[in-house]
Amino acid sequence: MLTSILLLFAASSLAPLAHRALGKRAGVCLAAVPALLFAHFVGQLGSVTAGRASAESWDWVAGLGIRLAFHLDGLSLLFALLVTGIGALVLVYGAGYLEGDPRLPRFSAAMLFFMAAMLGLVLADDAIALFVFWELTSVSSYLLIGFDHEQEKARKSALQALFVTGAGGLAMLAGLLLLGEAAGTLQLSALGAEAARIQGHSLHLPALLLILLGAFTKSAQFPFHFWLPGAMAAPSPVSAYLHSATMVKAGIYLLARLNPALGGTDAWHYLVILAGATTLVTGAVLAYGQTDLKRLLAFTTVSALGTLTLLVGISTEHSARAAMAFLLVHALYKAALFLGVGAIDHEAGTRDVRELGGLARAMPLTAFAVCASALSMAGLPPLFGYVAKEFFHEAKQEVPRAAAWVSTASFFGSALVAAAAGLVAWRPFFGRRRSQLSAHEAPPALWLGPVLLALLGVALGLFPGSLAVPLIQPAASAMRGEPTVVELAPWLGLSPALVQSLLMLAAGAVLYAVHDRALAALAPLRGLAKLGPDRGYQALMAGLVALARAQTRALQNGVLGVYLLVTIGSAVALAGYALFSRVALAAPAGGGVRLGEAAVALAMVVGAIAVIRARTTLIGVAALGVVGYGVAVIFLLFGGPDLALTQFAIETLSVLLFVLVLRRLPPMRQLSPPSEHLRDGFVAVAGGLFVTALVLAATATPHATPLRDWFAANSLAAANGRNVVNVILVDFRAFDTLGEITVLAVAALGVAALLRLRPEDRKESL
Amino acid sequence: MTLDSPILRSATRLLLPLTLMFSVFLLVRGHNEPGGGFVGGLVAAAAFALVLLVQGRDAARDLLRVDPLSLVAAGLFTALCSGLPPLLAGGAFMTGAWLKTPLPVVGKLGTPVLFDVGVYLVVLGIVMAILFALAEEER
Numbered sequence: 001m002l003t004s005i006l007l008l009f010a011a012s013s014l015a016p017l018a019h020r021a022l023g024k025r026a027g028v029c030l031a032a033v034p035a036l037l038f039a040h041f042v043g044q045l046g047s048v049t050a051g052r053a054s055a056e057s058w059d060w061v062a063g064l065g066i067r068l069a070f071h072l073d074g075l076s077l078l079f080a081l082l083v084t085g086i087g088a089l090v091l092v093y094g095a096g097y098l099e100g101d102p103r104l105p106r107f108s109a110a111m112l113f114f115m116a117a118m119l120g121l122v123l124a125d126d127a128i129a130l131f132v133f134w135e136l137t138s139v140s141s142y143l144l145i146g147f148d149h150e151q152e153k154a155r156k157s158a159l160q161a162l163f164v165t166g167a168g169g170l171a172m173l174a175g176l177l178l179l180g181e182a183a184g185t186l187q188l189s190a191l192g193a194e195a196a197r198i199q200g201h202s203l204h205l206p207a208l209l210l211i212l213l214g215a216f217t218k219s220a221q222f223p224f225h226f227w228l229p230g231a232m233a234a235p236s237p238v239s240a241y242l243h244s245a246t247m248v249k250a251g252i253y254l255l256a257r258l259n260p261a262l263g264g265t266d267a268w269h270y271l272v273i274l275a276g277a278t279t280l281v282t283g284a285v286l287a288y289g290q291t292d293l294k295r296l297l298a299f300t301t302v303s304a305l306g307t308l309t310l311l312v313g314i315s316t317e318h319s320a321r322a323a324m325a326f327l328l329v330h331a332l333y334k335a336a337l338f339l340g341v342g343a344i345d346h347e348a349g350t351r352d353v354r355e356l357g358g359l360a361r362a363m364p365l366t367a368f369a370v371c372a373s374a375l376s377m378a379g380l381p382p383l384f385g386y387v388a389k390e391f392f393h394e395a396k397q398e399v400p401r402a403a404a405w406v407s408t409a410s411f412f413g414s415a416l417v418a419a420a421a422g423l424v425a426w427r428p429f430f431g432r433r434r435s436q437l438s439a440h441e442a443p444p445a446l447w448l449g450p451v452l453l454a455l456l457g458v459a460l461g462l463f464p465g466s467l468a469v470p471l472i473q474p475a476a477s478a479m480r481g482e483p484t485v486v487e488l489a490p491w492l493g494l495s496p497a498l499v500q501s502l503l504m505l506a507a508g509a510v511l512y513a514v515h516d517r518a519l520a521a522l523a524p525l526r527g528l529a530k531l532g533p534d535r536g537y538q539a540l541m542a543g544l545v546a547l548a549r550a551q552t553r554a555l556q557n558g559v560l561g562v563y564l565l566v567t568i569g570s571a572v573a574l575a576g577y578a579l580f581s582r583v584a585l586a587a588p589a590g591g592g593v594r595l596g597e598a599a600v601a602l603a604m605v606v607g608a609i610a611v612i613r614a615r616t617t618l619i620g621v622a623a624l625g626v627v628g629y630g631v632a633v634i635f636l637l638f639g640g641p642d643l644a645l646t647q648f649a650i651e652t653l654s655v656l657l658f659v660l661v662l663r664r665l666p667p668m669r670q671l672s673p674p675s676e677h678l679r680d681g682f683v684a685v686a687g688g689l690f691v692t693a694l695v696l697a698a699t700a701t702p703h704a705t706p707l708r709d710w711f712a713a714n715s716l717a718a719a720n721g722r723n724v725v726n727v728i729l730v731d732f733r734a735f736d737t738l739g740e741i742t743v744l745a746v747a748a749l750g751v752a753a754l755l756r757l758r759p760e761d762r763k764e765s766l
Numbered sequence: 767m768t769l770d771s772p773i774l775r776s777a778t779r780l781l782l783p784l785t786l787m788f789s790v791f792l793l794v795r796g797h798n799e800p801g802g803g804f805v806g807g808l809v810a811a812a813a814f815a816l817v818l819l820v821q822g823r824d825a826a827r828d829l830l831r832v833d834p835l836s837l838v839a840a841g842l843f844t845a846l847c848s849g850l851p852p853l854l855a856g857g858a859f860m861t862g863a864w865l866k867t868p869l870p871v872v873g874k875l876g877t878p879v880l881f882d883v884g885v886y887l888v889v890l891g892i893v894m895a896i897l898f899a900l901a902e903e904e905r
Binding site: 641646649660720726727729730749751755756 | 792796797798799800801802803804805808809811812815819835838839841842845846849859860862864874876878879881882884885888889891892893895896897899900901902
């Protein structure tokens with residue numbers, strides 16, 4: 001399984017090269033990678049259906065008990081098939097959609113990267129590994145949503161998605177760690193067996209809340225649903241992939257994965273069902289109010305995610321099979337719809353239902369794919385969406401509390417979604433043909449994916465027993481944590497569920513018929529939309545920026561003196577407090593002062609006084625040099641030739657730097673009043689006293705472990721070097737040094753960049 | 767700004783190779799005697815800085831030949847790679863690995879020496895990048 005993830009990562013990094021070398025065929029060649037993986041996972045169906053889960057595992061961070069572990073059970077397999085299968089189709093589609101666009105290599109690379117992260121997420125068997133892949137999907141989806149990075153809207157939407165899902169991801173990490181603490185293991189597949197222990201643990205509720213926060217933000221549950229429609233700024237293939245089978249389903253996956261461990265409690269029921277039902281209705285209402293096809297689909301996605309959350313929240317046998325069936329059918333029809341709408345947009349130049357019409361003759365294949373998928377979304381027989389809807393109606397009878405409320409709410413939600421499906425299926429293709437006379441059928445790359453997905457939806461609906469059961473049964477079993485039998489027949493007979501389905505469709509038809517009038521009547525209410533949670537997000541971001549600005553203005557206002565004051569002042573205050581509250585100071589033990597040492601100290605004091613009294617900067621620099629060389633001499637006197645050597649070199653070079661800088665500065669002038677001199681002097685003296693006290697405390701404290709002796713004893717023996725200082729730097733503590741030179745390198749980059757930003761250059765470039 | 771004078775010019779001609787040789791000397795002997803990559807890099811930077819002061823920035827840039835930031839990158843890369851060979855032998859990252867037989871002049875060779883070379887390059891590159899940027903004005 002690690003191999004398949006690495007294969008996708010490799011394909012991602014090779015994608016730009018492939019596009020350069022293969023030209024137009026690159027898209028299909030790259031799509032072959034996920035297609036092969038799809039075939040591989042299909043091959044695994046047999047053993048997984050038979051109940052044999054395969055696993056592999058490596059030590060990762062052994063000290064923290066973190067393993068790079070993967071586990072393939074029914075739930076993972078269903079997701080892996082969707083991720084790789086739809087992924088391959090979307091890559092082919094994307095190559096056609098962005099044909100001739102110089103950004104196509106970037107699209108393929110980001111898409112494959114996201115695919116790898118998503119596959120890792122659904123296969124991971126370790127909570128930390130899951131988190132890492134989870135965040136990788138957030139980061140790569142940022143790149144995908146912000147694909148049109150030259151447009152401000154795309155950048156803002158991408159950032160919003162990243163912030164919302166990233167913040168949720170951090171909460172989830174905390175939750176998973178608490179969960180691991182309560183369960184005693186981070187292995188996801190072992191959590192189910194610890195359910196009793198977890199649910200009785202005092203950390204159960206905090207862990208649950210934090211994990212739900214992660215899942216709800218990722219899966220766009222109310223009130224975090226606002227980032228999903230914004231993410232429509234991405235190109236159609238990206239939306240099709242992110243919002244059908246992958247990104248937004250990650251939260252559902254997490255809930256289903258943790259259902260054996262966390263599900264079934266009162267808190268779980270309340271929170272998950274409430275969030276799901278609210279999201280279901282909110283998404284459906286908002287979808288009904290749209291005229292842009294892509295936004296409409298986005299809100300139906302929100303509604304579908306609500307449905308899935310609701311079903312996972314019920315966590316009974318019926319709801320598990322309904323959840324998995326609905327997950328499968330939603331991925332199929334929603335991917336087809338997004339791709340189909342992308343094709344309409346590509347050919348007709350608009351996605352607005354009010355401007356589209358009569359395209360069925362011009363685009364028969366796209367019309368078939370979109371109509372079949374939309375009918376599946378509405379839940380019409382014989383499509384697979386109907387089967388999923390029937391299951392849903394059965395499952396919601398088992399809601400533990402307020403069944404009537406949830407039932408009514410989901411009834412209206414489903415009716416609204418059915419009406420929205422009607423808008424997608426009918427308006428663009430039938431009725432009077434409008435302005436887009438030149439529109440014709442999309443190229444094969446653009447209709448292949450939607451048509452295949454739509455056919456799959458039809459086939460699953462016609463032969464659910466032989467095609468859908470092998471997928472859904474193991475997935476539902478994995479979600480329940482116990483073997484679950486799923487029986488499917490295309491016609492479930494005249495049941496209460498069928499009656500509900502028919503009523504719901506009738507209500508949907510009515511809503512569809514009055515759509516234009518309803519929109520006109522509700523137009524005055526549009527202002528209310530501005531009061532949504534999006535506003536809270538905007539206010540939060542604005543507040544963050546204002547806070548950053550205020551503290552930057554206070555602490556980093558560009559006056560170097562203030563920087564020094566703040567740095568030295570806080571170091572003295574904080575470290576000084578810690579020092580004096582814990583360590584008793586003692587006078588240095590014995591030993592007189594040699595004449596040479598006294599002379600050097602005197603020279604340094606004179607140098608320091610000269611710095612203060614200097615009338616020109618050059619004299620100041622020279623006097624500062626005296627202090628620096630004095631320090632070097634002291635190193636030499638006390639047996640630190642390495643330190644002395646380095647100090648001499650540094651001093652020489654800094655004088656040189658000063659000279660180069662000084663040429664640009666105006667002559668020194670006294671600008672600050674005496675009161676500020678007094679303040680600066682006070683802080684400087686405090687800093688000096690503090691460092692003296694620190695040295696005294698350090699020498700007075702007996703060291704528990706004589707590190708010095710250890711280094712001296714091992715330097716030659718273990719590291720082949722007699723110069724202990726150097727051996728520590730390049731061998732014993734080489735990792736620290738690597739970090740330090742990395743920091744230095746970054747600082748040098750910053751300095752070089754800042755110095756190139758000179759005012760005169762800026763004027764030139766304007 | 768150059769401090770061009772015949773005396774400095776001839777002194778530079780003599781001092782430059784000497785200082786550079788000294789910097790390499792410091793680098794190589796650093797494992798056993800005072801010295802090392804850090805101070806070696808600083809001394810080498812001082813040698814180029816002398817050229818910069820006497821003959822100007824462009825002369826120093828020509829003498830260095832490569833972009834100082836590339837030196838920084840090369841140094842970081844060298845230091846990072848020096849930690850890898852032990853991984854192949856099954857050890858932890860950055861475990862020192864040494865050649866059994868010492869070479870003439872240089873002495874014993876091992877990955878920590880390579881690491882020190884990386885430090886040398888990073889330090890030289892950083893100082894030169896900053897010096898060049900500061901001296902940019904005279905164009």
